[in-house]
Amino acid sequence: MEIYASAIQTLLDHPQTLAWPELARACERARSHRPIAWDFPIVAAEAVGASPEAATPAVSALTCAHMALILVDDLLDEDPRGLHHQLGSGRAANLATALFGLSLIVLLQSNIPQRERAAGALSDLILRTAYGQDFDVQNPQTEQAYWAVAKAKSSPYFGTGLYLGALCGSASLEIAAQLNKFGELFGEIMQIHDDLNDCLASPANVDWLQGRSPLPILFALRVAHPQRARFLELRSQAANPAALAEAQSILVSSGAISYCVNELVLRHRQAEQMLASIGLPDPLPLARLLEEAIAPVQHLFTKVGADFPFSA
Amino acid sequence: MVSMQAFYADLFSARENEQSSLASLVRIARASLKEILAVRSELAWDVWYAQ
Numbered sequence: 001m002e003i004y005a006s007a008i009q010t011l012l013d014h015p016q017t018l019a020w021p022e023l024a025r026a027c028e029r030a031r032s033h034r035p036i037a038w039d040f041p042i043v044a045a046e047a048v049g050a051s052p053e054a055a056t057p058a059v060s061a062l063t064c065a066h067m068a069l070i071l072v073d074d075l076l077d078e079d080p081r082g083l084h085h086q087l088g089s090g091r092a093a094n095l096a097t098a099l100f101g102l103s104l105i106v107l108l109q110s111n112i113p114q115r116e117r118a119a120g121a122l123s124d125l126i127l128r129t130a131y132g133q134d135f136d137v138q139n140p141q142t143e144q145a146y147w148a149v150a151k152a153k154s155s156p157y158f159g160t161g162l163y164l165g166a167l168c169g170s171a172s173l174e175i176a177a178q179l180n181k182f183g184e185l186f187g188e189i190m191q192i193h194d195d196l197n198d199c200l201a202s203p204a205n206v207d208w209l210q211g212r213s214p215l216p217i218l219f220a221l222r223v224a225h226p227q228r229a230r231f232l233e234l235r236s237q238a239a240n241p242a243a244l245a246e247a248q249s250i251l252v253s254s255g256a257i258s259y260c261v262n263e264l265v266l267r268h269r270q271a272e273q274m275l276a277s278i279g280l281p282d283p284l285p286l287a288r289l290l291e292e293a294i295a296p297v298q299h300l301f302t303k304v305g306a307d308f309p310f311s312a
Numbered sequence: 313m314v315s316m317q318a319f320y321a322d323l324f325s326a327r328e329n330e331q332s333s334l335a336s337l338v339r340i341a342r343a344s345l346k347e348i349l350a351v352r353s354e355l356a357w358d359v360w361y362a363q
Contacts, residue, residue, distance in 0.1 A: 036355075036356070143315060143316055147313070189355075190355055190356075193353055193355035193356060194355070194356045196351055196352065197352050197353065197355070197356045198356075200348065200349055200351070200352050201352075218316075219316050219320075222316050222317070223316050223317050223320045224317065224320075225320060245345065248345050249344075249345045252340070252341060252343060252344075252345055252348050253341060253342075254320075254341075255319070255320050255323045255324065255337075255341045257340055257341070257348055257351070258319075258323055258337040258338070258340045258341045259316060259319050259320075259323075261337060261340060261351065262319065262337055292355075293355060295353075296350070296351050296352070296353040296355065297351060299350050299351070300340065300347075300348065300350045300351040301336060301339075301340075302350075303343075303347050303350040304339045304340055304343040304347050304348075305339065306335070306336035306337075306339035306340065307335075307336050308336070309333035309334075309335075309336045309337070
């Protein structure tokens with residue numbers, strides 16, 4: 001059986017899942033809705049010289065944790081697409097708690113080495129992300145707070161995915177810790193991409209409509225540029241497609257998009273250097289992750305007829 | 313880490329035809345919104361859509 005299918009089957013076969021239709025439906029849905037970075041444990045296992053199948057318990061746990069995180073995120077963001085609109089907020093919150101519990105159980109009941117350590121890492125992911133979510137929901141408005149939220153909210157998921165895969169692959173704790181740091185940096189890259197996608201979406205997504213401040217919007221709000229007053233005016237009218245398009249154009253001309261791209265390029269370079277310093281039997285799977293993460297930026301530079309800067 | 317304001321000052325003091333890393337970023341700031349949409353990707357937190 002393919003690794004991801006096997007990982008989901010483990011969740012479906014748990015006695016509590018069998019007894020709880022909503023939990024089973026959530027796990028069943030994960031078959032066709034793979035979470036982002038679901039394969040990070042596999043990539044890490046391969047990078048440390050183990051078989052990809054060794055990472056199966058970590059794939060189960062990470063997928064389960066992702067479902068829980070999204071349930072909570074949708075509740076906090078009042079996202080109209082959230083499952084809480086079907087189940088009600090209370091039951092959705094309860095389902096998230098169940099999924100967190102299940103994610104820990106699949107690790108503790110697995111036969112991977114260091115499974116208690118792995119469960120501890122997953123607990124830390126849950127704790128740190130919850131802190132980041134709580135910080136984020138208060139809509140921080142400073143640069144310092146933005147980066148603190150990104151590190152707390154996004155980095156642990158990606159770092160833990162690689163860390164768990166390394167443990168599944170019987171890597172040394174030192175290598176696992178280095179992969180965790182690499183994954184955390186990757187998480188910051190992901191958050192910047194996520195913010196760019198949200199800000200450039202049309203029609204306006206919840207970030208615009210709820211007055212939130214993803215990175216490009218924060219830049220256009222904080223920096224003293226000639227179009228700032230106009231941007232403030234348009235931001236409150238983002239439900240109007242014409243106002244949204246003008247506001248998005250100001251994100252471009254004010255340098256907000258350039259700033260985000262610069263932050264992506266700097267982190268990509270840092271991640272390349274970090275990867276080169278880790279003594280991995282096979283760094284290529286991780287290098288491919290980085291290539292995929294920088295590809296949209298390279299595509300943009302090509303589109304505007306510019307050179308890709310800062311080549312390592 | 314360079315602050316947003318410092319980045320803005322550097323960006324708009326750079327010239328597009330300079331051989332600097334900032335020149336490529338200046339080009340982005342002068343692009344159309346349509347061109348900028350090329351940076352959108354599938355790299356995003358997935359959403360647990362209601363079925």
